[in-house]
Amino acid sequence: DVKVTQSSRYLVKRTGEKVFLECVQDMDHENMFWYRQDPGLGLRLIYFSYDVKMKEKGDIPEGYSVSREKKERFSLILESASTNQTSMYLCASRPGGIYEQYFGPGTRLTVT
Amino acid sequence: AQTVTQSQPEMSVQEAETVTLSCTYDTSESDYYLFWYKQPPSRQMILVIRQEAYKQQNATENRFSVNFQKAAKSFSLKISDSQLGDAAMYFCAYRRWGDMRFGAGTRLTVKP
Numbered sequence: 001d002v003k004v005t006q007s008s009r010y011l012v013k014r015t016g017e018k019v020f021l022e023c024v025q026d027m028d029h030e031n032m033f034w035y036r037q038d039p040g041l042g043l044r045l046i047y048f049s050y051d052v053k054m055k056e057k058g059d060i061p062e063g064y065s066v067s068r069e070k071k072e073r074f075s076l077i078l079e080s081a082s083t084n085q086t087s088m089y090l091c092a093s094r095p096g097g098i099y100e101q102y103f104g105p106g107t108r109l110t111v112t
Numbered sequence: 113a114q115t116v117t118q119s120q121p122e123m124s125v126q127e128a129e130t131v132t133l134s135c136t137y138d139t140s141e142s143d144y145y146l147f148w149y150k151q152p153p154s155r156q157m158i159l160v161i162r163q164e165a166y167k168q169q170n171a172t173e174n175r176f177s178v179n180f181q182k183a184a185k186s187f188s189l190k191i192s193d194s195q196l197g198d199a200a201m202y203f204c205a206y207r208r209w210g211d212m213r214f215g216a217g218t219r220l221t222v223k224p
Contacts, residue, residue, distance in 0.1 A: 033211065033212075035214075040121070042118075042203060042217050043203065044214075045211050045212075058211060092157075100147055100159045100162055101212055103156060103157035103158075104156075105156045106156075
């Protein structure tokens with residue numbers, strides 16, 4: 001079974017802090033994604049990566065950055081957390097070709 | 113840009129009955145893939161069913177089936193013999209080559 005893990009299920013941070021969200025997949029997938037999930041808005045793509053050290057902006061990249069130094073790990077970075085970044089963050093991975101995405105359990109981030 | 117619309121924010125069904133969740137999408141492409149994902153209260157998103165646009169036959173997975181109307185750009189999910197464990201958020205998603213586009217979701221309640 002594909003396994004996608006995220007470093008924390010719940011996280012509380014203060015405004016202005018730098019926040020790291022980690023995602024690891026164990027199936028050698030080329031593609032990895034970070035989504036933000038908010039009620040009534042569904043999942044919105046923040047960033048994705050199709051290879052090590054490669055990254056592409058999604059629909060809402062402002063205020064976020066990413067890092068992919070190893071194939072299995074994709075990190076989301078909030079350079080200076082703000083209250084409007086309080087949300088559920090979902091990581092996903094996918095092999096090359098036409099396949100579905102596999103999701104991690106999510107990280108509920110609260111910025112106070 | 114492709115958009116996915118789920119017009120039913122909430123639905124409810126009696127246990128053992130049948131329910132249909134609606135999804136429409138907008139695309140100018142002819143080859144693409146459509147998905148229904150389920151997100152139970154534990155938050156791990158899992159794939160329910162997948163449909164390739166080039167296939168005329170509707171996909172089925174046990175109690176789950178789709179009604180794919182390509183010309184109408186409609187992709188509804190039918191859940192037969194609903195069970196308490198079907199209670200979840202359901203997301204419709206579209207994908208061609210790049211990232212996946214999600215609808216806003218439908219929250220399904222199953223009444224005993």
